Amino acid sequence: MLWIILAVIVFIVAATFLLFRLEDLSHLDGDNPPVREGKPSPANREVLGRIREMGESSRGLRGKARLMALRKHMDGLSEGLELASEFRFNASPRGEWVLAPGCDTRRRVLYIHGGAWAAGSPRSHRAITDRLSAITGAAVFAVDYRLMPENRFMDGVRDCRDAYSWLLKHGPDGDEPSDFMLIAGDSAGGSHTLGLIAWIRDNGLRQADAAIAFSPSTDLTLTAPSNRNNIGTDPLLGPVFGGLSKIPLPVIWWATLAAFRVSPTSPVASPLRGDLRDLPPTLIQASDTEMLLDNARRYAARAKAAGSPVALHTWPGMVHVWQIFVPLLPEAEEAFEDIRAFLAEVESGDLSQASARL
Numbered sequence: 473m474l475w476i477i478l479a480v481i482v483f484i485v486a487a488t489f490l491l492f493r494l495e496d497l498s499h500l501d502g503d504n505p506p507v508r509e510g511k512p513s514p515a516n517r518e519v520l521g522r523i524r525e526m527g528e529s530s531r532g533l534r535g536k537a538r539l540m541a542l543r544k545h546m547d548g549l550s551e552g553l554e555l556a557s558e559f560r561f562n563a564s565p566r567g568e569w570v571l572a573p574g575c576d577t578r579r580r581v582l583y584i585h586g587g588a589w590a591a592g593s594p595r596s597h598r599a600i601t602d603r604l605s606a607i608t609g610a611a612v613f614a615v616d617y618r619l620m621p622e623n624r625f626m627d628g629v630r631d632c633r634d635a636y637s638w639l640l641k642h643g644p645d646g647d648e649p650s651d652f653m654l655i656a657g658d659s660a661g662g663s664h665t666l667g668l669i670a671w672i673r674d675n676g677l678r679q680a681d682a683a684i685a686f687s688p689s690t691d692l693t694l695t696a697p698s699n700r701n702n703i704g705t706d707p708l709l710g711p712v713f714g715g716l717s718k719i720p721l722p723v724i725w726w727a728t729l730a731a732f733r734v735s736p737t738s739p740v741a742s743p744l745r746g747d748l749r750d751l752p753p754t755l756i757q758a759s760d761t762e763m764l765l766d767n768a769r770r771y772a773a774r775a776k777a778a779g780s781p782v783a784l785h786t787w788p789g790m791v792h793v794w795q796i797f798v799p800l801l802p803e804a805e806e807a808f809e810d811i812r813a814f815l816a817e818v819e820s821g822d823l824s825q826a827s828a829r830l
Contacts, residue, residue: 494693494737495745500770501697505784507760512789513802519791523707543591549796550598557602560644562613565635568594569644570612572605577643578651579610582636584668586659586686586793589628590620599796600658600686607812608654611644617664625732629740632664633671640678653680654815658793659764662688662756666743666771669751682818683754684811687764687793688771690744692728692736694721696766705761708792713763744771751780755814757807759790785810 530541560569571577583601585592594601594614605612617631618624640650657665662685669683694716703714716724728736739746744767754775758768765786772784787794787803798804 494695497691497695497744497770497774500773501766503773504769505772505786507786507788510788515797515801516789516791516803519794519797519801520707522797523791526708527711539590543587543593546587546591546596547593549596553599553602555598555602557598557605557612559598562644565615565631565638566617567613567615567635568601570594570598570601570605570614571644572602572609575605575609575611576651577611577645578648579608580639580643580650580652581605581608581610581612581654581656582632582639582680583612583614584617584632584655584657584661584664585614586657586661587619589625589660592619592661597658597796599798603798603808604656604811607808608815610652610654613639613644620731625734625741629664629667632668636668636672636680637677652819653678654682654684655680656684656686657688658686658795660689662686663690663741663743666690666754667740667746669754670739670743670746670748673750674747680752682752682815684814685754685756685768686795686807687758687762688743688756688768689764690767690771691742692732693742693745694724694736696764696770698766699763702761702763702765706763706792709763744774748775748778748780751775751778751782753781753814753818754783755811756782756784757795757810758784758786759792759794760786760788761790762792764792783814 526545529545530538533541556572558571560571562569581604583597583604585594585597587596594616597614601612601614613635615632615635617628619628636655639653641647655665655668665683665685666688669680672679700717703710703717725736732741734741736742737745756768756772758765768784772782775782790803794801795804795807798808
């Protein structure tokens with residue numbers, strides 16, 4: 473009996489090494505871009521209060537009830553905001569057009585919301601999409617991709633791919649070719665964004681003119697140091713995902729494979745581990761205190777080494793995806809001004825200052 477147990481253990485260990493062959497990326501952790509100077513503004517205290525409210529909304533609940541409470545709370549994030557854009561539902565692909573006054577419908581933004589692939593919606597992220605439409609002068613399409621666990625991870629990936637392909641030829645008023653394409657997303661949506669630009673390159677579609685990722689998840693193997701080191705300083709992700717630090721990584725990898733039906737080492741789920749050559753100009757924004765900081769740092773370092781133009785701009789002490797708290801948070805306003813400057817450089821063809829600008 474003992475020999476059978478030992479044989480099973482050896483088989484599992486061997487299968488783990490064969491299935492989840494990881495490239496050591498620790499060499500990317502040394503030379504990190506500087507962080508903006510300054511301390512969080514007083515408004516950050518109100519933001520932290522809202523984060524606590526989000527946690528309270530699902531306290532004591534379990535399973536599906538907890539997830540439904542989180543989704544409901546996230547969808548309420550945009551309530552009470554004075555938004556200038558027009559919002560139009562789109563049935564196929566499913567999503568929402570966000571149209572700032574005077575926007576050019578031949579300029580388009582595909583926005584992919586975050587929420588750990590299980591929560592969030594176009595409604596929850598209207599503060600971001602409203603502002604993006606205003607500063608880009610473009611029609612924003614917030615794709616309502618299928619969420620887990622009701623759907624498979626790859627269903628959501630395909631929805632994003634289909635939405636981009638459709639946007640190349642369709643605007644809010646019908647058939648109309650696009651003149652400018654931007655893909656943007658936050659957190660889990662940031663992962664989809666970075667995976668999507670690689671898929672576009674590999675499949676011969678017209679590439680996006682630029683991409684923007686807010687605090688993206690780039691590596692589901694959870695091997696980056698900040699996944700553990702920043703648990704205590706991340707008020708949003710720390711309480712939810714901090715417990716994973718107590719679980720052996722191989723166990724997490726098998727659980728991820730079972731839940732996502734995609735290996736955590738696959739570039740679809742972990743864009744950091746894919747081919748990062750020949751990608752469009754990309755701006756990544758992250759906080760120095762969040763768990764996903766090194767996801768952003770490693771991706772930026774590896775993409776630059778592959779010759780792709782990527783700029784990582786880091787803010788001190790911000791919550792994960794603080795951009796959603798515009799206009800309350802001055803640092804969120806700064807982030808959108810940073811985006812405005814980045815896109816001006818992209819459209820002028822001069823990206824020489826993008827990496828250096830803080």
